[in-house]
Amino acid sequence: MAAVDLTTHPGHLARRLQQAHYLLWNTMVSEEITSPQFAVLNALVAEPGLDQRTVGERVGLDRSTIAEVISRLGRRGLLDKVRDPQDGRRFLLRLTDDGLRTHRKLAVRTARMNQVFLAPLSAEEQGQFFDLIRRVSDAAEDLRNPAEPTPPQGQALANTTHT
Amino acid sequence: MAAVDLTTHPGHLARRLQQAHYLLWNTMVSEEITSPQFAVLNALVAEPGLDQRTVGERVGLDRSTIAEVISRLGRRGLLDKVRDPQDGRRFLLRLTDDGLRTHRKLAVRTARMNQVFLAPLSAEEQGQFFDLIRRVSDAAEDLRNPAEPTPPQGQALANTTHT
DNA sequence: CTGAAATACTCAGTGCCCTGATTAATTCGC
DNA sequence: GCGAATTAATCAGGGCACTGAGTATTTCAG
Secondary structure, three states: OOOOOOHOOOOOOOOOHHHHHHHHHHHHOOOOHHHHHHHHHHHHOOOOOOEEHHHHHHHHHHHHHHHHHHHHHHHHEEEEEOOOOOOOOEEEEEEEHHHHHHHHHHHHHHHHHHHHOOOOHHHHHHHHHHHHHHHHHHHHHHHHHHOOOOOOOOOOOOOOOOO | OOOOOHOOOOOEEEEHHHHHHHHHHHOOOOOOOOOOHHHHHHHHOOOOEEEHHHHHHHOOOOHHHHHHHHHHHHHHHOOOEEEEOOOOOEEEEEEEEHHHHHHHHHHHHHHHHHHHHHHHHHHHHHHHHHHHHHHHHHHHHHHHHOOOOOOOOOOOOOOOOOO
């Protein structure tokens, strides 16, 4: 009887939350365009002409995943991909008219969906919800990227190098 | 300039949270056994002899995904799968000794990992974190399964009017 | 008892997500 | 100038997650 209670495990809750979101997205926003795909469209609305890697950074997708997502959006004709004449390694990304239209349409539906999704929480609780999740995510992210160009010295930070 | 702010989108936050968790799990718990796999082991520690579908229900995985996860655990020799003599459609699942040992080992590490993951929050905030996420997930889940076969008129249950 | 419905599982197909290795282009050191 | 890092993208491979279709078994209706 050493079983643990998964409802107190943040990882399990995170997975369930994402599944719940997936469900609502599919029924209220789109069955064609996924949430990560919308995030990419959104990043290119904000900053047209970004390269692939930077888009991935903006929306939080690694190099492999962003390549797949962009390939799908390209196949659907929602964005164009051209080699950077300044740097032959890069591809510059830009939404097509269709991509722009799609983003506008989905942005509206997404807002409605978010309202439904968060409806069980009061306005104040919704603020806490964002704040708590953001703080946990950011902290974990920082563990990966030690970051902070602090004065080169002080090895105090735990560098757990065990096995 | 119609781009939206993704940091106020619960779906985006949920995805980031899960990625953060994945990262910590990989470094602090196991590179072999994943979090969903551990959830299955845990369900079978709590209730040995469950069938595949029910395990999926317990841990929140659909029929296809649970089949894959169980197949992997079987390949690793962590569980056994035998046909139910009572009902030839079902497979009954049971952990092997190795599966039991693995669960015990990972349960300890998982507890440590959760502490690190939630360290940025105070004890009170951790409670809120669980509560808020659970409420949002449960509500979305209920939208799928309208549940409650027709409001049982009258005294169905829990009408204690004394709060 | 027998054919229809329900149920447990499998299979095919799509998409997200990561790591490690590889390729092509640029930049840096000397 | 030129070879050595560095960097952007791709490819191979493993795992999670869902839907729709198909198979086998059980249950239920008449």
